[in-house]
Amino acid sequence: MSPAPHPFDEAIRLEPLADGEFAGRSSPAYWNMVGPYGGITAAQLLQALMSRPERLGDPVSLTVNFAGPVAEGPFRIRTELMRSNRSTQHWSATLLQGDGDDSVAAIAMAVFGTRRPVWSHTEARPPAIAPYEALPRLSRPEAPAFTRRYDLRFERSPFESISTDSRSACWIADHPPRPLDFPALASACDVFFPRIFLRRGRLVPVGTVSLNIYFHADAAALAEQGSAPMLGAALCHVYQSGYFDQHGELWGRGERLLATTHQIVWYRE
Amino acid sequence: MSPAPHPFDEAIRLEPLADGEFAGRSSPAYWNMVGPYGGITAAQLLQALMSRPERLGDPVSLTVNFAGPVAEGPFRIRTELMRSNRSTQHWSATLLQGDGDDSVAAIAMAVFGTRRPVWSHTEARPPAIAPYEALPRLSRPEAPAFTRRYDLRFERSPFESISTDSRSACWIADHPPRPLDFPALASACDVFFPRIFLRRGRLVPVGTVSLNIYFHADAAALAEQGSAPMLGAALCHVYQSGYFDQHGELWGRGERLLATTHQIVWYRE
Numbered sequence: 001m002s003p004a005p006h007p008f009d010e011a012i013r014l015e016p017l018a019d020g021e022f023a024g025r026s027s028p029a030y031w032n033m034v035g036p037y038g039g040i041t042a043a044q045l046l047q048a049l050m051s052r053p054e055r056l057g058d059p060v061s062l063t064v065n066f067a068g069p070v071a072e073g074p075f076r077i078r079t080e081l082m083r084s085n086r087s088t089q090h091w092s093a094t095l096l097q098g099d100g101d102d103s104v105a106a107i108a109m110a111v112f113g114t115r116r117p118v119w120s121h122t123e124a125r126p127p128a129i130a131p132y133e134a135l136p137r138l139s140r141p142e143a144p145a146f147t148r149r150y151d152l153r154f155e156r157s158p159f160e161s162i163s164t165d166s167r168s169a170c171w172i173a174d175h176p177p178r179p180l181d182f183p184a185l186a187s188a189c190d191v192f193f194p195r196i197f198l199r200r201g202r203l204v205p206v207g208t209v210s211l212n213i214y215f216h217a218d219a220a221a222l223a224e225q226g227s228a229p230m231l232g233a234a235l236c237h238v239y240q241s242g243y244f245d246q247h248g249e250l251w252g253r254g255e256r257l258l259a260t261t262h263q264i265v266w267y268r269e
Numbered sequence: 270m271s272p273a274p275h276p277f278d279e280a281i282r283l284e285p286l287a288d289g290e291f292a293g294r295s296s297p298a299y300w301n302m303v304g305p306y307g308g309i310t311a312a313q314l315l316q317a318l319m320s321r322p323e324r325l326g327d328p329v330s331l332t333v334n335f336a337g338p339v340a341e342g343p344f345r346i347r348t349e350l351m352r353s354n355r356s357t358q359h360w361s362a363t364l365l366q367g368d369g370d371d372s373v374a375a376i377a378m379a380v381f382g383t384r385r386p387v388w389s390h391t392e393a394r395p396p397a398i399a400p401y402e403a404l405p406r407l408s409r410p411e412a413p414a415f416t417r418r419y420d421l422r423f424e425r426s427p428f429e430s431i432s433t434d435s436r437s438a439c440w441i442a443d444h445p446p447r448p449l450d451f452p453a454l455a456s457a458c459d460v461f462f463p464r465i466f467l468r469r470g471r472l473v474p475v476g477t478v479s480l481n482i483y484f485h486a487d488a489a490a491l492a493e494q495g496s497a498p499m500l501g502a503a504l505c506h507v508y509q510s511g512y513f514d515q516h517g518e519l520w521g522r523g524e525r526l527l528a529t530t531h532q533i534v535w536y537r538e
C-alpha cells in the first residue's frame with residue numbers, strides 16, 4: 001500500500017488535456033475564507049507551466065492576477081508559450097471555471113530562464129528571529145484550513161496587539177514537511193498574513209488583487225533546502241484608498257534568499 | 270501655429286484600430302542602448318488600456334514582461350478585457366511587431382479599480398536628499414537618448430564610484446516638465462539605473478525581464494502633483510546567477526507615495 005499523497009501534491013495534481021490545457025480541482029485542504037488560498041492558485045498555475053514539455057530552465061518570475069472568485073470543484077488552466085528565446089521563455093496561463101463572461105478566475109504571466117555561474121551577491125539581510133525549534137507552532141483552530149497546511153512560527157503572535165509597523169518575521173514550513181520545489185515556494189510566498197490585520201489589530205475584509213514573485217534560486221538550490229523551514233519577512237509601504245501593498249522575503253538555509261514577493265491587496269474598513 | 274507636442278505625448282500616441290487593437294511606433298526620443306527604454310514601452314501598453322472606453326477607474330497594478338527586442342518602426346498593441354467586476358477590471362495587452370513566431374515583443378497584465386475614501390496610512394518614509402533646486406541636473410551626453418527626456422538629480426553621481434550598497438535617491442521629472450499622468454508615472458518607474466551599475470562601478474550588459482508597478486494614487490492625486498519633481502528611491506535585494514531584483518519608490522508632494530515598483534533584470538558579467 002502506498003502512503004497517502006501529501007495534501008500539496010494532491011492540490012496541484014493536474015491532468016493534461018489537448019492544446020496546452022490542464023484539468024484540476026480547487027483544493028478544500030487549502031481553503032481560505034471564501035475561496036482557495038491564493039498561494040495554492042499560484043502553485044497550480046505554475047505547475048501547469050512546469051508540466052509543459054517545451055519548458056526551458058527554471059521559473060524566474062511569476063505574476064498572478066486574481067480576477068474573480070474560484071469556486072469549489074473542477075477548473076481548467078490554459079497555457080500559452082508567448083515567446084521562446086535562447087535563454088528565456090515567456091508564458092501566460094489562464095485559470096477558467098464554468099462558462100460565460102465571468103469564467104476567467106485568474107490570469108498569470110511567467111518568465112523561465114537558465115541561470116549561469118556569474119558574480120552573485122546577496123545585499124539584503126535575513127530578519128533576526130529565535131531558532132525554529134525554540135518557538136511554538138502557531139495554532140488557531142478557528143483560522144481557515146490552509147493555515148493548517150503550514151507550520152508557522154512567530155516570536156509573538158501577529159494577532160496579539162496593534163503593531164506600530166507592519167514588519168514581521170516568521171518561520172515557514174509545509175505541514176507535514178515536504179521537500180521544497182517551485183510550486184511550493186510560490187505558494188509559500190502568499191502565506192504572510194495581510195499586513196492590515198497587524199496594523200488594525202483585527203481582521204478586515206481583504207483580497208489579493210495581484211501577486212508577484214521573483215525566484216532567486218534554481219532547482220539545485222531548492223533541492224539543497226529540502227524540507228527545512230524557511231525564514232520569512234514581510235512589510236507594507238502604504239495603505240491607500242482601498243489598496244495596500246505587501247512585500248515579502250523567503251530565506252533558506254545558509255542565508256540564501258530564495259524568493260522575493262509583492263502583492264497588492266484590496267481592503268475594506 | 271500650435272506648439273510642438275511634448276516628446277512623451279508623441280511617444281505614447283496610438284491610433285485605435287478594430288477589435289481593441291492600437292497602432293503605434295517605437296520612440297527614437299526614448300531610445301535606450303539597443304531598443305526603446307522599457308518605461309516607454311510600459312507607458313504605451315498602459316496608454317492603450319487607458320484608451321479603451323470600457324475602462325473602469327484608475328490603474329492599480331501593471332506588470333510588463335519584456336519578451337523580445339522592440340525594433341525601430343511601427344507596432345501593434347492588442348488589448349483584452351479579461352474580466353470586469355463591480356469595482357475592478359482585469360486587462361491584458363500584447364505588443365506585437367512584424368509577423369511570425371517572434372512577433373510578441375511584450376506582454377502585460379493590468380488591474381484597474383475605483384478607490385474609496387477609507388482609512389489610509391503611509392508606513393514607508395521618503396529618502397533624505399538635498400532640495401531639488403540645490404542639486405545639478407545629471408548630464409551625461411554619452412548616455413542613451415531617454416535619459417535626456419528626464420531631469421534626474423542626485424547628491425552624488427551614481428557612476429562616481431563603487432557603492433557598498435545599491436540604495437540611492439534622486440529627484441525625477443519629465444524634461445521638459447509635463448503634468449503627471451498614469452502613463453508618465455509608469456514610465457518613470459523604470460528610470461532607476463540598474464543597481465548592478467552602482468555595485469560594479471561600471472556598465473554591464475543588462476535587460477529588464479519583468480517590470481511590476483503598483484499605483485497608490487488616483488487621477489486627482491496625480492493632478493495635484495502636476496509637473497513638480499518626484500522623489501525616487503531604489504535598492505536591490507539580490508544578484509543571483511544572472512538575474513537581480515530592483516525595488517523602487519516614487520514619492521510626490523506632501524510625502525505622498527505615488528507608486529512602488531519592482532523589476533527583475535537579466536545581467537551578464
